[in-house]
Amino acid sequence: MAQQFEPLIIGFTCNWCSYRAADSAGSMRLKYPPNIRLIRLMCSGRIDTTFVLQAFANGADAVLISGCHPGDCHYVEQNYKAQSRFLLMRRMIAQMGIEPQRLQLLWASAAEGTIFAAEVTKMIEEIRKLGPLNWKGGQLSAVSHQRSAIAEVAV
Amino acid sequence: MQRITIDPITRLEGHGKIEIFLNDEGNVANTYFQIPELRGFERFCVGRPIEEMAVITGRICGVCPEAHHMAAAKAADAVYHVEIPRPAKLLRELLYSAFYVTDHTTHFYALGGPDFVMGPDAPVAERNILGVIHKVGMEIAGKVLQARKAGHTVIEMIGGRKVHPCTSIPGGLSKGITKEQRDEILAMGKWAIEFAQFSLKLFGDIVLGNKAYVDLILGDIYTHRTHSIGMVDDSHKVNFYDGKVSVVDPEGKRLGKYAPSEYTDWIAEHVEPWTYLKFPYLKKVGWKGFVDGKDSGVYFATPLSRLNAADGMATPLAQAEYDKFYATLGGKPVHQRLAIHWARLIELLYAAERWVELVTDPEITSDNFRTIPTAKPTEGVGIVEAPRGTLTHHYWTDERGIVTKANLIVGTTNNYAPITMSIKKAADSFIKRGVVVSEGILNRVEMAFRAYDPCFGCATHSLPGQMPLEVTVRDARGNVVEVLKQFCD
């Protein structure tokens, strides 16, 4: 019997809302598949394109960015930054050959454990249908962090 | 079959290798000049905004980025159906004239110069810029450096950077020049004219005053009777920046003149599967192979062909030299490839004169250096004369001005067929049964190539003077018959 493809999704959640939503789903014993691995940021606005690209480069089939509802951001308006970055990232990854659906944005407050579980389950099935990404281009270890030594700048 | 490989060819911009095959008699059976690289600009420019072409295509060649910058800028103007203001045209052509001064200087003193000033048979240790300096003095090195420095200062003032200028945008330029800059540019331009005259005198003394060299130049080995092309202004005088491309046959008869948008009526590119580069030829004449003659579509595009394809030079000092040139060489058109070195110096003088002409125009410091395009972008062609040949940029865009297709025919590419023929003819002439294939022999083969301005040379130093060379001669079974080495172990 053929093994079903199990997507690997990296979920960036925020400390004040969406991470607590995931947590509350857990305490309510609401099951959602283990295909998603959560990473907690203090705020969705902390989302750096680097994180998303690293996720894809290192084997993720999809990435979820999740934060507080617009207007409810613990840091006032940084989730709007997350939104703008997400929208621009989607366009860029499409040019790279990554289907835009592999990057998703979800607003979920701390009380919305049920919604969080349902949306994540839905996303997993969506990605399962889409198939694996299997990104061959990226190898994080090959890109060295370049420390800087300044030669005498004669300006 | 014996085989001689020269890899890589050196003292030029870009990569190439030459394969020479000898038959059983020891004469040249055939020669192949292969270009081993392809970067794909025509593909990866697709999807990019049209205004970026002037910056991206400069990276086709960092020796003549100014040429690509201008061709792309003109094409982008054409895409937007916009006429740039006169001060912008003046500034762009001024930058371009200063660029020609630096570029032709670099080639003559570091490439052409050594083969002539020192002579093709001079010891390898002396046949480079160092030998030239020893023979004619350290003062020359200083002048060469100064010429390059002056030209690049102008390029930076108008173009924003010394390498890869960035100020041409659709509709004109992003900035103009101040009166102080104008004064500085004028002083440098006047000096450049003197330097060009000095260079021509040097050529006259050292080369034209030497009968052996004159015989070499006039001789048949380095001669090919092909069509010539080059851009001319409305008076049929040589112009590097703008105009139409004039095409003349091997006898000097003008076949026509084409505007940028008409280039595909005239130029097509032949394909061979053993190289990454294509061979442009004249469509109306047709591809007949790597052969000379009126019935062969092969043409060349160099300083010499520009002089052949025009009726004269647009500035007085250069015109006098033009007349002297053709009088000395027996009339128009001239086909001796080594004469390209001389034609190059005449262009150097014209570029310097044009530099002064443009910078003294009262509109050069105008702040009307750009206009905002209003028409919808569609498609456009931009042509300039790169030092190495006619340069064509053709872009199609969508309604946002994003490139959907590109076609580029680049300077030296025009000359791929004639260079191949020149190399073969030199190899045929010098490598024969019974001749030991020495370094000097191979240098004469390279001289055939070098005349077309293989684009580059170190402006100050082509250094060690010892040309390490290894030539491996194999028999038909591939066994090594002989290995000749020099300066390498």
Next chain:
Amino acid sequence: MSKPKFAMYWAAACGGCEIAVLNTNEKILDVDANFDVVFWPVAMDAKYKDVEAMADQSILLTLFNGAIRNDENEHIAHLLRKKSQILVAFGACATQGGIPGLANLSSTPSMVDTAFTTLSTDNPDDLRPQTKYTIPEGEITIPTLYPAVKSLDQVVKVDYYMPGCPPESHQIAAVIDLVVQVLQGKAQLPPTGAVIGAGNSSVCEECTRTRNEKKIAKFTRIQDFKPDPDVCLLEQGILCCGAATRSGCGAVCPKAAVPCVGCYGATDDSPDHGARLLNAVASVIDSRDPVEVEKILDGIPDPAGMFYRFGMPGSLLRASKAAWEDKG
């Protein structure tokens, strides 16, 4: 006592780095005075065979510019690594892929197809270049193109990185000075892996335009309006890469009234130049409404090309799916 050996080589390059070295003018005499140039195809006639014949590590300093596009580029990279003590990735192409890296947004077959079927190409038999081709006289070869362009450190270990397209001449002059001082025992080389000849801040630090808070409601292309010459370009809605690009060039492009194109690459501790650029540009968008944001983003018609103009191969994703699948 013979002088230490020096080499400079270009892979998939344009020659601009060579010209930038020459534009140091009199400084080039210091190179000549202190080194024996043993291999520099653009300038002198040593061949590949001569490099092969050299003893390992016999070249003290090699400046390698150009990207790795084909197997010949990689072969020479390995050869020069073996023969050199210090190997510098010189210029944007060697440090992060450069402009040739834009080819990674599509496939190599599509690149070759495009070149051999242009409007002016006469190719009735639909030929493509063959890496091995048999002619009556024998067999001749040309290098094999890789599916994607690579930076130098993706094929060999690199000792130093010198960014820029090309590195500005005043920076090259400063590095030549440093190297000469090191040879004379008066200075020490920086730690291996360092970036040399550049700053460790962003281009904004060197830009003379005034900067205020940025709230962009519309991105505008440079040809569509005349920007204020004294105000930050990004602030005026022009897509300038300066905010996330390494300093060292002197901000020459914004000073010339055009946006920075990012040729000096990523800043310190940034594993992906384009990612940081995207962050910066997205962060200044002045809208909370996703529909409105999408409309504003239409003003960035080519995000991948803009953010990865010089750094696609050196990025985290390295190349598009089309490149790796070898089609499209």
